[in-house]
Amino acid sequence: MTLWRHFTWPAWRDQPGRVLLAVIAVMLGVALAFGVHLLNGAALTEFARAARGVNGQPDLVLTARSGPLTDADLVDLLNRPEVAAANPVVEAMALWPGQVGPGGRGLSIRLIGLDPLALLASAAAGRPLAAELTPQVEGGPAALLSPHVVHLNAAARKLLPGGATQLALRLPGEGTPRDIELAIGGRVAADNTPLGVLDIADAQALFGRVGSLDRIDVQLAPGVDATAWTARLPARWLATPPADTGARLSDMTRSYRVNLGLLALMALFTGSFLVYAVLSLATAQRLAQWALVGVLGVSARMRWRLILAEGLVIGLAGTALGLALGVGLAAGALKLMGSDLGLHGATDSSAELLFNQPLLLPALVYAALGLAATLVAALAPALTVRRIAPALVLKGLGLPAARTLPAWAGLALLAVGASLAWLPPVWGDTPVAAYAAMFFLLMGGLALVPALVQLMTALLSRLPAGALLLLARERSRDQATEARRSLAGVLVALALAVAMTVMIGSFRESLMRWLDQALPADLYVRSALRGANGIPTPLPPPLLTALSRLPEVARTSPQLTARLRLASSGETVALTARDIRAGGLPLVERWTGAAAEGTLAVWVNEAARDRDGLKPGHVFQGELVDGGRALKLQVRGVWRDYSRQNTALWMALDDYRRASGDTSTAELALWLAPGRSLESARTAVRQLGGDNVEMAAAGELRALSLKIFDRSFAITVWLQAVALAVGLFGVIASQSAQALARKREFGLLRHLGLSRRQLQRLLLIEASLSGGAGALAGLALGLGLSVVLVYVVNPQSFHWSMEMHLPVARLAALVGLAFAAAVGASLLAGRRALGADAVRAVREDA
Structure with missing residues (x-):
């Protein structure tokens, strides 16, 4: 605590902006990931609850193998001693004249006829067939007996004109459609699309289907085995377990939710590089102080722990704020999109849905992810401080030589990633192995950056050798690993941005071609x-x-x-x-x-x-x-x-x-x-x-499809922008750290006769080497990741294949932006370092 109070806290107090940016990076990553999780959970909770409101909890659903059931089937079923309760159901879809649905088409309302007496009997037995429907109808179940009265859910009531007491609908008929008019009754808490509930006898008469039923929801007596009872049924009947609509929605949207969650975690992943950049910059600024406390007796392990503690404080602050912001983002999304993720477009949403699901365990998981990301980001600066030789640093020799992975390790990581991409999905349609492949490809690409820088440096040896070129070549060869560290954020951000750009462009181009074929x-x-x-x-x-x-x-x-x-x-x-x-x-x-x-x-x-x-x-x-x-x-x-x-x-x-x-x-x-x-x-x-x-x-269908597509992928564009912004700031911070660490080197070169303009040209050459390597590596990695996205992730997640399409202009803009940012950041940081008087810098070295 003494070191923290007298060493870390004053440095943070003098540079609050950088620390705040690191906290914001962690906060945004945790908030997006946690908010998406809460929104997904709220959607599934609401959909399953609404479905239970109408369908209840029957043991079996009885239908006819061919055609409808009849009232005689109901009588036969009720006479069986194994049946405790049975609720006959008849359904219809009615056109709602005057109302327009999505795409400008006519809007339909689902009408359900239920037996109130069956609902009362099942509720009295303690096993309600429609648990939420029965008490929600104004006037109780008896209100369902009123003739020509329809009880509407919230989605249907939203569409009613103010003060409306009658509802005019149109039903399909054998020849000419029939218009009916119903009085508006109470409210029902069920479903997310327009729904009306009527007495079954009234519904059969209105639908023109007297004596016929669509299905019968069955509850068996205690102790009756459903499988054995089903096997003894007449051949004309088909009894199946009730469809778990919540589970069905979960299966249907699993790929969407997993991909959205991983996209949200991308912000946390790129944010960790920003934390790394901030701590690296802080380490470089305080390198002499770290060396001094080392000379005064602070052990290498204690210095290492102190840097990790700094990362932990940033992680704790960012995670706490991120969890709170995540709740707010989820609540806002519920109001904006609805509790069904926009699948139906008509829903009554409430932020209370967020708290109808387990919160403690997910909060702990995402808090752990945020802390883990910051601690991993702090690990490299901590190891750097631990490895410094205090006496050499006080003499101005800068950071110790960084350790690097051999090129074969990077190639091995790429090979592992390529192998994982061939594995099948798990949990249905979740491409876990494909995402692991993308991670290994990124790590392999990062490991190969030093080799790429050295390769580009070797190419310089064929040019006419000058003093500046010789200095740039030798430093690039010796400090290739530092290029990997300084470019890590922008390389990952650029690779992900290139991959998403190619995937979206390929998908959109394939969709346009498909629409031309599907809509001739x-x-x-x-x-x-x-x-x-x-x-x-x-x-x-x-x-x-x-x-x-x-x-x-x-x-x-x-x-x-x-x-x-x-x-x-x-x-x-x-x-x-x-x-x-x-x-x-x-x-x-x-x-x-x-x-x-x-x-x-x-x-x-x-x-x-x-x-x-x-x-x-x-x-x-x-x-x-x-x-x-x-x-x-x-x-x-x-x-x-x-x-x-x-x-x-x-x-x-x-x-x-x-x-x-x-x-x-x-x-x-x-x-x-x-x-x-x-x-x-x-x-x-x-x-x-x-x-x-x-x-x-x-x-119109093509335009509507493309509009839906662009709206669906709009979030990825923002995530690309966030990732690139984080990565570019990481380059600026890393280059600033390197320039500050080289202040005495620049002073010595000035003392030896190099002008300030010559030093700036030296920095330009070095930055072009490292920035070019980062841009090329990011482009190559991005294209590799896009192959996984196009040919593995999308087919496994959504069962949609597509052709690869390269939007050359956008890719060139992305690569050019990354290169320009890397070079500009290096020049800006070098200009600051060159501003110090050369003689003073040499005196500090003495």
Whole structure:
């Protein structure tokens, strides 16, 4: 404490700015990482809680293998002694006229019919089927019995005009859609999208489905084994465990959350180099004092501990502030994006969600990460102070020769990184090995910087030898390791910025090409009405005929989406039936072998290939959910799918219609006739379909997709800017430290006859060598990291492949900025050191 009070504290008090910057660097890193963790946890907590509010906690969910359930199925189920409670459910999607959803399309509201008596019975037994729904309905469960009354959640109430007591909706019908009007009842605390709850009998009548049910939520009697009971059910029933929507969201967003968390930790990683730069500068400024206290009896171990203590104080201050700021950032993000990470766009968010999750353990983890980063950053300056020879330093001989790793160690690190990149992901779709590969590549590149500097110095030997060139060459050869230390921050920041720039540029370019292939038509039309499963309802046949005969339209191509249950996993996936000849598929793999006998051709996306093993040529069984027909399918190719991360299939429309007997059309692609404008086609379609259809031009869909893409990756641009700013300041601080340590050397050179301008030229040559090495190394490392991101991380995380695209202009700007900053920082630091009188500097040395 005595040394701290009389040695460290006065130095910090005289230079508070640098210490404050180090604290801010740690604070920002911890705040971003902790805030992202809290936001992710709040999103999952809210989504799972909202889902439980409607679905409750049934043991099993009973559906029909084909078609709907009936009231007779409910009676049969209730007569079974193993069943303790059963809640019948009927659902529908209604169009909300006058409301506009994302992309300017019509907005739908989900309507659910529940049995209030079943809810009361399950609640009385202590096992509520809808734990949060039942008490939240104003007036209690009995209020659900009111006819023609809908109880709305917060997301739906946000869309109501002020003072509204009635809600007008449009439901799909067998032929013509039906308009209904419902009185607005109480509130329900469930779901993040517009939702309304009705009495089931009222819902069946309104939906035109009297006597039919979509599902029955079942609670078994105590002691009944669900697996054994399911095995004894009639073949017409299908009983499955309830879908854990919280777990499903967790799986669906795991890759997004992991990547976002690692991007946030990047700020802490680069911030550690800033801490290193600040402590290195402080060490260089106090080198004579460190040597003096060493002569006075302070041991090398005590000096080492004191530097680590300085780093620990910076880490403690930055971590404490970062944890507090992280809570604030998460709360602000909840207000800005909503508790669902923007997945639905209509949610009632509250900062209280942050405290409905465990906080102590995550706070300790991120605090430990912040402290570890600062202590590692302080380790190099601490070792430098420990290794100084006090007598030599007092004579002005500067810092001791730094230790360096041999070139083969850097090459070995690069080899380890390249090997790790080939390993598969863990925990589903998390590319842990790929991120470890990127870390080893960075460390290997840092280790090779001295060798690169020495190589560039060797090239100078072929130039005509002059005094300045000879001095620069010899110093660069002897101090190559110091170049690695001074350039570490900007090298890492530049490498990460180059990698992210190439990855984003490659992704955007690939997305644009994919959109051109996936959207070949000029205009797309589909029904604004949705079925209970959320899929657009079929367009009326008269409308299809009228659309195909419009003078503005040259040709049309129908399309529909169905649901297919995979026999291998029982998972329900999307099956799109379309005219394959209407537009080329964005294929990444193609089956060139013979077609298997008795199979239908399907094309699968990359998620189906990676998750379900549906590789080209593979034959598998599937069952149409609507209709229950079994299909024998063969994979004929794999197509690129940037619209989803889960399994999806395409099939030729003619094959689907022959296999299913379904001749409906849910979506129609229109190609304009020569000389016809898009606006005239829109007007003609609107006159025919009215509000029951929604349409989008291919150009609008492309623009919307690119807008979403740019918004999604905007945070990476800011993270690149932060990383570069931190890295550049690290260069400035490191070069300042080196220049201060060389003050007596400069004085001696001035005394020997070199002018100040000549010394500045010497610094320019040295800085160009080290800065050029850093810029080249950062570019090479960045390109290597981008290969891992493009060809490993993205396919493993999101099942999206892409082609490499190099944005040359942006890369040149990044490398030029890094080089200019390194050279400018060296010149600025040298100018300060050269400002001292040469004779005085030599006298200090004497």
